[in-house]
Amino acid sequence: MTTSHLNGHVAGEGGGAADEELRGAQQHREMAIDCPGELGSRTLPVRRSAQLERIRQQQEDLRRRREEEGRQLDLNASLRLRKLAQNSQIGIDNPSFLQDQQIPPQLVASGQHALPELQELLLSLKQVQGCLSDQQSQNDIELVLALLNKSDFQSALKIHNAVAASMHRPSPPFPHTQQALPLAMEVRQLTQSCHSKEGLELNALLSDIQIQSLLLTHDSVAEREMQLEPLPVPGETLAQWGGETVKIVRIEKAPDVPLGATVRNEMENVVISRIVRGGAAERSGLLSEGDEILEINGIEIRGKDVNQVFDILADMHGLLTFVLIPSGQIRPPPVKETVIHVKAHFDYDPSDDPYVPCRELGLSFQKGDILHIISQSDPNWWQAYRDGDEDNQPLAGLVPGKSFQQQREAMKQTIEEDKEPEKSGKLWCAKKNKRKRKKLLYNTHRNEDPDHEDILTYEEMALYHQPANRKRPIALIGPNGCGQVELRQRLLRSQPDRFSGAAQHTTRSRRDGEQSGRDYIFVSRQSFEAELAMGKLIESVESEKNLYGTSTDSVRQVINTGKICVLCLHAQGLKVLRSSDLKPYIIFIAPPSQERLRALLAKDNKNPKPEELRDVIEKAREMEQSCGHLFDAIIVNTDLDKSFHELLRLIDKLDTEPQWVPCSWLR
The missing domain is CATH 2.30.42.10 (PDZ domain)
Known part of the structure; x- marks a missing residue:
């Protein structure tokens, strides 16, 4: 057997069984025997075997041979053809002959001159000749015109048309009816009262027992011939x-x-x-x-x-x-599987996966794509459609199952850990922790493993339409200098009745003119640290020995007023915000190219060094790598005005279109 499935679990502390299983999976090979081009052409070109071509050639030869047998004519025995050969005008001038030969009416219009098709061809050649400047080409046209004007060629063409018209009759003959005898008896009854010589003669013929037997035999044969083969x-x-x-x-x-x-x-x-x-x-x-x-x-x-x-x-x-x-297995009754919808938290390319059982059916996707999982009958390889591609994807594609993806990523991490040099002074501890780590990674009950969240696979999603009176908060995230602060300020200034910020908690003293709850929420350090410990603060920062932070309660107060709360967050605050009941919509503000980023910052009278620009772009890459699976949308800020209008478009869409959110938010 040249194929084998990768099992859904890995056993042993050192992963020996798993290593063997993964090595065996590299031998795995299935072939999609009828795969559409949009799936199969990504890896394998469509080929044509010599055997299939031979079969087609044999079928074509057989069809041609049958046509030739049915259409063979003896030219010497055909009086009509001899008559045509002797008098080339018969096929054109003689109406009775035209009727006998069933020549199409359009041939009659040619009169004694060339056929209409020939006249049209001659006219076209004359026009082409007038457009040619090459003498050799003009000479070639003259030769063709001389041939077409020859009487012998035109006579041959007339014969060809007459023969072609006569070939429309079915061969071999097909019976028109299987009721010849009843029809004959009906005619015989009608001629009994006829006194003409011909009527009496016809009545006598139809009364003859031999004629009646012949017609009865005809009907029996015709009944079998006319019966359609099922x-x-x-x-x-x-x-x-x-x-x-x-x-x-x-x-x-x-x-x-x-x-x-x-x-x-x-x-x-x-x-x-x-x-x-x-x-x-x-x-x-x-x-x-x-x-x-x-x-x-x-x-x-x-x-x-x-x-x-x-x-x-x-x-x-x-x-x-x-x-x-048939396989020896008892076929279970068909079970209608429930379709689940998941958000991919990793990129997948089947052409780079040595373990995919059928590369032609492998479905590529990117982090953030929504996948509709329609079958989990094989726990290692689910069948899925990408959201939005259902009409263009005739077959479901194969994607790694969740537990399978977790196991092989855990094994990959373990292999990478084995390759790392063990640091001095931590040799015994490292080995001990590594052994414990392997036990956790290879545990088949993955849901009981607190570390399994470190391996990103899929998140189950559902469609959600925000209520008109409870808007989702908008969280803008990105490295410093990418414009998320400026975009937030524009939103707050442009539509103050629609957008609002959340008042921050702070431990600093209140200044003149500041109002608690409007500018800041002033609390003691002890109270601030208590709320931080209880997970009520989305994020916190210390500045000049004072603590600042945004609480989930502050965001909720804005939502309760019917406004949209707009936040600028660091990456660390995303998990806290997303694990709350606030249902945030997270937009990543990404930097453009290095040169474009320099131009944007120059508008704010900033002149960053090249290494500072590279640092911003590198931080954005790290941020996307570490928490890109949490983003709902990405805006590349090439121009602040365009980015602002794109931001408004995304926010407006939340009112008109349902969005995919984690199922855990709706439970």
Whole structure:
């Protein structure tokens, strides 16, 4: 067997079993036997096997041979053709001949001169000749014109048209009716009262027992000839095949609907490995994982590798007939799986993944993409669609399952830890902690592991439409100098009735003219530290021995007034804000290129050094790497005015369109 699945758990402290499993997974290979171009073409070009081409050539030769047999004419025995050859004007001038030959009416209009098609061709050649400046090309046109004007050529063309018109009759003849005898008896009854010589003669002929027997025989033959051969219909039947019980499965597959199945080789056998959602196989319910394919549309499959099967099925459409040896497993009743929606917290490229079972069906995605998981029957490889791509993605794609992704990322981290040089003075402690770490990472009950959140995989999401009287707070995040502070101030100044900031807690003394609750919320240091310990402060900072911080209660007070609370946060405050019940909308303000960033800062009379600009861009990259999975949107601030209008557009969209939020927010 050339394929093997990567198990859903890893055992052992040192991960020996897991290492072996991962090594085995590199041998894993399934082939999508009928994969659409937008999935398959990313990695493998569509190929055509020599065997398939031979089959097509044989079918084409057979069709051509049958046409030639049905259309063979003996030119010497055809009186009409000899007559045409002797008199080239017959096919054009003689109306009775035209009627006999069934020549199309458009040929009659040519009169005694060239046919309309020929006249049109001659006129076109004359026009082309007038446009040519090359003498050689003009000479070539003259030769063609001389040929077309020859009487022999025009006579041959007339004969060709007459023959072509006469070839429309069906061959061999097909019976027009299977009721010849009843019709004859009806005519005979009508002629009984006829006194003309012809009527009496016809009545005598139809009364003859031999004529009646002939018509009865005709009707019997015509009944069989006119009976339509029943077309095979999609479905499943059982039959005997070389002493084995096989099932014959017929599946109707339209050109725009992929079959949606993968196969693998087990020695010389070709076995169905996976049924993919969205394909004809899944819709029919007739193919099962583990079935061995013996034949497809009369082509033997056993002994072929998966690439040859791919080639054979590349362009097959219509009714596909599979001869299968059923798998020994009892097919469970179909279960309708619940679709779950997840937000990806990591980037995935199947072309770089040695463990994906079928690279042609691997679904690439980026951090922040919404995936609709429609099948988790294989816990290691889920079947999914990207949000917004359902219409353009005919088949579900394969993405790593959550536990599988956690396990291999844990193993990757452990391998990287093993490669790190052990620091002096911490040798015994490092080994002890590493052993404990491995036990946690390889625990199959991942939900009980407090460290599993360190490995980012997926977050289950649901659609949420904010109420009109309870707006989501807007959190702007980005490195210093990227413009998030300026954008917040613009929002607050532009629409003060709509946007508001949250009053900060502070331990400093109140100054003249300041009002508690409006400018700041003045608290004691002890009270501030108590709220910080209880997790009520989204973030805090110390400046000149005074503490400042924004509490969730302050944000909630703004929301209760019906306004939109606008915050500028550091990365550390995102997790606290997101774990609250405030349902924030987080927008990352990213820096543009280094030169563009310099120009933006120059407007504020700032002249940063090149290393300072590089530092801003590097901090933005680190911020996106560490907490980019928490962002709802990203604005690259190339121009402050454009960024402000884009920010307003995103905020307005919250009122008109539902947004994906973590399911935990709605429970």
